[in-house]
Amino acid sequence: MKLRRSAAAAAVVFALTATATACGGESGTAGDKPGGAPSGKDAPKLPTYTVAKDVKVDSPTLKKAQKRGEIVIGSKADQPYLGFEDTEGKRSGFDIEIAKMVAADLGFSPEQITFKTVDSGVRETSISKGQVDIYVGTYSINDERKKQVGFAGPYYKAGADLLVRKDDSSIKGKESVKGKKVCSIVGSTPLQEIKKPQYGAEVTELAKYSDCVKQLIDGQVDAVTTDDAILKGYAAQRPTKLKVVGKPFTEEPYGVGLNKDDKALRDAISDALEAHVKNGDYKKAYDATLGLSGSKYAEPPALERY
Ligand code: GLU
Numbered sequence: 001m002k003l004r005r006s007a008a009a010a011a012v013v014f015a016l017t018a019t020a021t022a023c024g025g026e027s028g029t030a031g032d033k034p035g036g037a038p039s040g041k042d043a044p045k046l047p048t049y050t051v052a053k054d055v056k057v058d059s060p061t062l063k064k065a066q067k068r069g070e071i072v073i074g075s076k077a078d079q080p081y082l083g084f085e086d087t088e089g090k091r092s093g094f095d096i097e098i099a100k101m102v103a104a105d106l107g108f109s110p111e112q113i114t115f116k117t118v119d120s121g122v123r124e125t126s127i128s129k130g131q132v133d134i135y136v137g138t139y140s141i142n143d144e145r146k147k148q149v150g151f152a153g154p155y156y157k158a159g160a161d162l163l164v165r166k167d168d169s170s171i172k173g174k175e176s177v178k179g180k181k182v183c184s185i186v187g188s189t190p191l192q193e194i195k196k197p198q199y200g201a202e203v204t205e206l207a208k209y210s211d212c213v214k215q216l217i218d219g220q221v222d223a224v225t226t227d228d229a230i231l232k233g234y235a236a237q238r239p240t241k242l243k244v245v246g247k248p249f250t251e252e253p254y255g256v257g258l259n260k261d262d263k264a265l266r267d268a269i270s271d272a273l274e275a276h277v278k279n280g281d282y283k284k285a286y287d288a289t290l291g292l293s294g295s296k297y298a299e300p301p302a303l304e305r306y
Contacts (some may be wrong), residue, residue: 044288046097047281049104059265061258062106065133071108073099074118074132074257078210079235081293083137091115094229095254097285098155098273099136102256119207121187124148127257134269135257138227140189141304150262152269153255154301155282158227159248160190163234165216165242171223173247177201181221183212190226194252209234217241227252229295236293239259253301270303 002095045182055062065071075095076083088169096115101115118126123139126132127149138158141151162182178200184191185207195203197282204221206212212224213234224231228248235242254270277300286297 037114042172043287044284044291046288047101047284049101049276049281051104051109052107054106055105055268057106057264057268059262059268060128061133061262061265062268064130066107070112070114071103071106072114072116072131072133074097074116074123074126074135074137076119076164076209077117078136078208079230080237081290081295082233085115085117092289093288094286095136095138097289098256099134101276101281101285102134102269102272103137106268107277111235120185120189121207123187125259127259130148130259133258134265136250138230139255139257140227140252141255142189146260148260149265150258150260151255152258152266152273153303154253155256155273156229156254157298158229158252158254160193160225160250160252161228161231161248162245163213163216163224163226163231163242164222164245165219166239166241168222171245173245174199174249177223177225180223182223182225183215183221184225185209185212186224189252190250194225196218213242229290229293232293235292267305270305273300274303 027257036198073265075091077085078090079093082093083091084093085091099115100110103192116132118132118135118137123135124145127135141154156180162177171180177194180201182194182201183204183206184194184240186207191203191205194201200270204215206215209224209226209230212221215221216224217238228244231244235244256273258265258269281295284299291297
């Protein structure tokens with residue numbers, strides 16, 4: 001599909017691009033949905049976001065981005081329905097929508113966003129070194145991380161759960177991982193949790209979620225632990241092979257990560273999140289992304305401004 005991009009058509013172009021992304025259409029084996037992308041004409045539509053003009057915020061990060069004419073947003077690339085990059089480089093998922101709505105309120109169109117894949121283990125470094133302006137990627141707010149980065153949010157609440165092979169009935173919850181091989185991700189909170197001696201699990205630590213899932217399918221590990229929202233995406237992608245146990249055992253409130261001292265930007269992002277919840281974009285975006293993986297919609301948690 002070729003469309004001429006005039007300023008007047010920009011919003012329409014974005015709407016069409018977003019729909020095309022949502023329709024996915026990647027190749028792959030039957031029942032295998034690489035991006036977890038919705039398909040069919042009845043698939044819920046993604047919202048479009050009005051790009052704010054002449055944004056003035058006393059934020060060093062934002063001023064730099066404005067000068068550059070683009071905002072660099074860190075995200076995940078291997079989390080279907082949340083933060084996924086397909087083989088053509090198209091990003092989709094709930095976190096990608098959160099990123100786009102926040103960027104729009106900061107004055108950046110989708111064409112002015114550069115997404116950069118940043119895995120869990122290097123998020124704090126990447127943010128504090130200014131390699132990304134903001135970060136949107138299943139990033140749990142906690143006090144330990146707040147020593148290094150700032151957070152706007154929370155905009156969603158997940159909880160650590162377990163992903164197992166469909167035919168495995170031996171793992172029913174956190175109490176049954178004793179002696180089991182459980183994979184999780186370097187730098188993630190569920191990894192810290194599952195390593196606690198009380199669980200008695202044999203833990204494998206990898207850098208990417210998709211690598212843990214591959215090991216699970218191949219039988220090298222017995223379970224993958226991380227947030228339920230992420231795991232449901234993988235299970236929805238391979239419904240014949242995988243299932244989520246469904247008993248979350250931690251609280252994972254997602255925030256937008258940013259420079260620790262940039263309070264002005266933090267406030268502006270919180271304002272943006274609030275506005276898009278109020279105008280319905282948040283729910284619409286959810287329904288067209290994460291909602292399709294079996295994660296039920298819940299009202300977003302109250303923002304914690306500081
Ligand atoms: N939400 C958890 C965390 O921030 C797990 C997901 C992730 O690694 O992004 O550590």
